Amino acid sequence: MQLSVNGRRREVAYPDELLVWVLRDELGLTGTHYGCGIGACGSCTVLLDGQVARACLTPARAAAGREVTTVEGLAHGEQLHPVQRAFLENPLQCGWCLPGHLMSAAALLERTPNPTDAQIKEAAGVNLCRCGGYNAIRRAVARAAELKREDG
Amino acid sequence: MKPVTRRRVLIGLGSGAGLLVVGVPLALNAGRPAIVDYIEENGTGPQDAPRNPDLWFEVTPAGVTFFVPKIEMGQGIHTALAQIAAEELEVTPEQLTVRQADTARGYAGGTMFTFGSTSVKALYRPLREAAATLRELLREEAARQLGVPATRLTAAGGSFFVAGSRERIGYAQVVAGKQGEWVIPEATPALKARREFKRIGRAMPRTDFRDKVLGTATYGYDARLPGMLFGAVARPPRFGARLVSASAGAAGRQPGVVRVVIDAGAGFAGVVARTRTQARAALPSLDLRWEGGTTASSADLDAQIQAGSGSVLRRRGNVRAALSGGTVVQGEYRTPLAAHAHLEPLAALADVKAGGRIEVWASTQYPQMVIDDLRDVFGKDREVLVHPTQLGGGFGRKAGQHAALEAARLSAAVGKPVHVGWTREEDLQHAFYRPPTHHVLRGSVDPDGRLRGVEQFTAGGDIIWGQTGIPEFVRDALGFDPGGLLGQFMPYDFPAYRVVNRREALPVPTGYWRGLGVLPNTFALESFMDELAHAAGADPLAFRLQHLGSGEDGRRLRGVLERAAQAAGWGTPLPAGRARGVACCLDLGTASALVAEVSVQEGRVQVHRVTVAVDPGLVINPDGARLQAQGSVMMALSSALHEELTIQDGRVVESNFDRYRLLPMRDAPPVEVLLVESGDEPQGMGEPVMGPAAAAVANAVFTLTGERLRTLPLRPGQG
Numbered sequence: 001m002q003l004s005v006n007g008r009r010r011e012v013a014y015p016d017e018l019l020v021w022v023l024r025d026e027l028g029l030t031g032t033h034y035g036c037g038i039g040a041c042g043s044c045t046v047l048l049d050g051q052v053a054r055a056c057l058t059p060a061r062a063a064a065g066r067e068v069t070t071v072e073g074l075a076h077g078e079q080l081h082p083v084q085r086a087f088l089e090n091p092l093q094c095g096w097c098l099p100g101h102l103m104s105a106a107a108l109l110e111r112t113p114n115p116t117d118a119q120i121k122e123a124a125g126v127n128l129c130r131c132g133g134y135n136a137i138r139r140a141v142a143r144a145a146e147l148k149r150e151d152g
Numbered sequence: 153m154k155p156v157t158r159r160r161v162l163i164g165l166g167s168g169a170g171l172l173v174v175g176v177p178l179a180l181n182a183g184r185p186a187i188v189d190y191i192e193e194n195g196t197g198p199q200d201a202p203r204n205p206d207l208w209f210e211v212t213p214a215g216v217t218f219f220v221p222k223i224e225m226g227q228g229i230h231t232a233l234a235q236i237a238a239e240e241l242e243v244t245p246e247q248l249t250v251r252q253a254d255t256a257r258g259y260a261g262g263t264m265f266t267f268g269s270t271s272v273k274a275l276y277r278p279l280r281e282a283a284a285t286l287r288e289l290l291r292e293e294a295a296r297q298l299g300v301p302a303t304r305l306t307a308a309g310g311s312f313f314v315a316g317s318r319e320r321i322g323y324a325q326v327v328a329g330k331q332g333e334w335v336i337p338e339a340t341p342a343l344k345a346r347r348e349f350k351r352i353g354r355a356m357p358r359t360d361f362r363d364k365v366l367g368t369a370t371y372g373y374d375a376r377l378p379g380m381l382f383g384a385v386a387r388p389p390r391f392g393a394r395l396v397s398a399s400a401g402a403a404g405r406q407p408g409v410v411r412v413v414i415d416a417g418a419g420f421a422g423v424v425a426r427t428r429t430q431a432r433a434a435l436p437s438l439d440l441r442w443e444g445g446t447t448a449s450s451a452d453l454d455a456q457i458q459a460g461s462g463s464v465l466r467r468r469g470n471v472r473a474a475l476s477g478g479t480v481v482q483g484e485y486r487t488p489l490a491a492h493a494h495l496e497p498l499a500a501l502a503d504v505k506a507g508g509r510i511e512v513w514a515s516t517q518y519p520q521m522v523i524d525d526l527r528d529v530f531g532k533d534r535e536v537l538v539h540p541t542q543l544g545g546g547f548g549r550k551a552g553q554h555a556a557l558e559a560a561r562l563s564a565a566v567g568k569p570v571h572v573g574w575t576r577e578e579d580l581q582h583a584f585y586r587p588p589t590h591h592v593l594r595g596s597v598d599p600d601g602r603l604r605g606v607e608q609f610t611a612g613g614d615i616i617w618g619q620t621g622i623p624e625f626v627r628d629a630l631g632f633d634p635g636g637l638l639g640q641f642m643p644y645d646f647p648a649y650r651v652v653n654r655r656e657a658l659p660v661p662t663g664y665w666r667g668l669g670v671l672p673n674t675f676a677l678e679s680f681m682d683e684l685a686h687a688a689g690a691d692p693l694a695f696r697l698q699h700l701g702s703g704e705d706g707r708r709l710r711g712v713l714e715r716a717a718q719a720a721g722w723g724t725p726l727p728a729g730r731a732r733g734v735a736c737c738l739d740l741g742t743a744s745a746l747v748a749e750v751s752v753q754e755g756r757v758q759v760h761r762v763t764v765a766v767d768p769g770l771v772i773n774p775d776g777a778r779l780q781a782q783g784s785v786m787m788a789l790s791s792a793l794h795e796e797l798t799i800q801d802g803r804v805v806e807s808n809f810d811r812y813r814l815l816p817m818r819d820a821p822p823v824e825v826l827l828v829e830s831g832d833e834p835q836g837m838g839e840p841v842m843g844p845a846a847a848a849v850a851n852a853v854f855t856l857t858g859e860r861l862r863t864l865p866l867r868p869g870q871g
């Protein structure tokens with residue numbers, strides 16, 4: 001089976017396994033993290049055709065025919081995505097939760113370019129940060145919205 | 153790896169020109185500047201590459217590389233240590249490449265152990281000395297090459313500038329042009345005074361974060377090698393159960409399985425497969441018989457943890473007399489078993505070469521433990537190289553983990569690299585935990601509002617004893633666990649005080665958890681201080697201030713209490729249904745005070761705003777310090793509001809985050825951090841601020857509702 005990941009076609013040998021392991025262990029895209037396997041922490045968040053999805057609950061097969069975007073696919077070459085730049089300005093601590101926050105924020109800003117604080121909180125949903133970087137996450141997402149507007 | 157020698161070697165020249173390697177072993181406890189000791193001990197001159205260095209620098213034409221001997225788990229230690237080094241090296245952050253030291257470039261048995269908020273505190277001076285010495289080595293050589301006196305050279309931005317001329321020479325050029333022996337300065341160079349600092353005390357970009365936003369940082373769970381396989385390991389059904397018989401059963405025939413690996417004597421049974429999913433899926437097909445183990449439940453643990461007797465840790469004045477008068481107050485507090493729940497579960501990759509070197513990449517705070525684990529099984533003299541990775545959180549749990557050994561057993565059996573990554577279920581159910589505690593307090597206040605005395609009984613499960621091989625009779629003879637002493641004593645000045653502490657070995661593994669005793673103890677003591685204030689009819693803030701001593705501790709606590717109270721608007725009106733609570737804490741040299749503003753809705757505590765003032769002596773990186781403080785507050789709030797593990801029939805009930813709740817974004821209040829710098833030496837920053845949040849919240853709830861919550865997690869209306 002083939003998957004389209006970050007704009008590249010990739011051959012997948014274990015289509016019945018969960019997307020999180022196919023991405024991480026088979027395709028070597030370890031930027032998508034595992035934290036719970038039950039959809040309760042958000043560390044594995046990826047985009048499927050631009051919509052957030054938990055890779056730990058998604059069989060790889062279910063992603064066939066859709067565009068999978070992972071944290072590795074956010075930047076365009078050297079040009080970082082606004083959410084990446086915003087988190088560089090507002091870093092968290094260990095960063096294990098970060099891909100989930102980056103992907104959720106990227107999806108949020110696509111549909112809601114000017115999110116309110118409540119919308120930012122809402123979009124974070126189950127995405128946990130055990131290091132307690134919630135204040136920084138809120139600042140970063142708000143900042144990302146600004147950067148995205150500046151980018152035009 | 154060669155056997156550990158204590159031979160101290162300062163300088164190694166790389167093969168070929170253009171490489172200067174400086175390795176610095178530290179005698180951290182020496183009274184004299186550490187660097188002087190080993191220079192004297194070892195002389196100078198070109199020597200072998202350093203062995204067992206604590207600090208390792210390489211200067212090449214590409215710049216200066218600092219191999220950081222501490223492990224980055226999100227605390228920002230690589231950045232903080234880099235800026236300390238850059239300060240004396242006189243390089244810009246861009247000119248300093250920061251890499252994690254592996255066990256060939258760092259002393260696994262010493263400095264690499266990353267724990268107890270000690271990193272900056274312990275390395276602050278020796279790292280500056282080492283960096284200054286390296287700079288002076290370079291200066292002498294630069295002077296020789298330029299034919300000018302060294303005193304005419306000024307170091308800045310990775311170059312030496314010749315006074316009164318436009319001539320300059322870069323560090324890399326100095327190394328490239330080096331001939332003959334390096335001359336180590338006779339004395340430790342004078343260190344910069346605080347007012348001369350250009351990097352220390354300023355914000356600096358995090359050295360680890362660009363890779364993290366790109367998704368390219370390598371954590372233990374991400375370590376990869378060509379041709380690697382994946383492993384999974386069977387876990388006992390109960391704490392303490394023994395594997396009495398084991399065979400492969402049908403596991404070997406499951407899809408993708410490469411090898412079943414059994415060492416029943418060692419209690420080990422695991423599977424290697426092509427994919428992680430296959431390895432895990434095959435585990436239930438192993439034929440394993442476990443016996444014994446505990447059948448304890450949470451109620452049994454609580455019954456075992458009973459304060460009321462034990463070692464007398466502090467005694468001043470006559471407590472009996474003090475408690476026989478005034479208004480007597482009593483409070484009994486409990487905190488539960490809790491998990492670390494670092495978001496990256498335990499993980500390691502091992503590559504065991506038959507009869508040869510074992511190389512591992514592990515998410516560990518304690519590389520020496522990995523080495524010891526491996527040598528216990530593979531032989532005392534076995535060459536082991538540990539690459540600590542980035543850690544997705546540690547909180548003490550990764551100071552005691554054996555995933556690297558599991559991966560190595562499997563790798564040895566298949567002759568290929570094997571990765572083991574724990575599931576969340578394994579991580580929550582097969583760990584060691586923050587032990588439950590019990591605190592019984594009695595105190596008395598005079599009619600004029602002065603605290604007369606306090607009698608304090610504490611009991612808790614083992615912390616440090618729980619993770620070391622110290623026999624029970626020794627632990628018993630000592631009577632208390634040193635980890636339980638953190639936050640153990642009320643920092644106030646009053647005539648009579650007696651503290652009695654008792655430790656217990658529980659049938660459930662317990663050990664280090666961020667801050668050790670500081671969260672449970674501070675919850676109890678600062679809640680009780682509030683009870684005393686109310687009994688005295690005093691404002692809780694004023695009561696605390698009134699009872700602070702005139703010494704250094706009292707002065708620093710006063711500083712943070714006043715700062716936090718002022719910023720939080722203590723004493724100013726709040727909207728209906730809200731109240732504030734205050735608490736403070738002195739731990740590992742750092743004073744903190746916290747004001748929480750809360751409401752209670754339908755039996756749930758909501759924290760709306762937190763203001764915390766922290767005095768860690770000297771701040772290296774204000775952004776990093778703020779993140780550490782905010783992170784500590786959030787983790788403490790998570791404990792205060794949600795976290796509790798239940799034991800049933802010798803097992804942990806909560807297997808994942810659906811049942812073991814962590815503070816989510818929607819409940820996370822804004823946390824304002826105020827940094828107070830009252831000293832010239834940095835103190836602990838990673839854990840002390842775990843102390844005050846739980847009590848401040850409980851104290852606010854009391855002010856609001858009149859209900860005194862004495863058990864964590866805080867559940868209003870449920871006693």
Ligand code: FES
Nearest residue numbers: 035036039042056
């Ligand atoms: S790993 Fe998918 S939500 Fe936690």
Ligand code: FES
Nearest residue numbers: 094095129130131
């Ligand atoms: S930064 Fe560590 S979990 Fe979020």
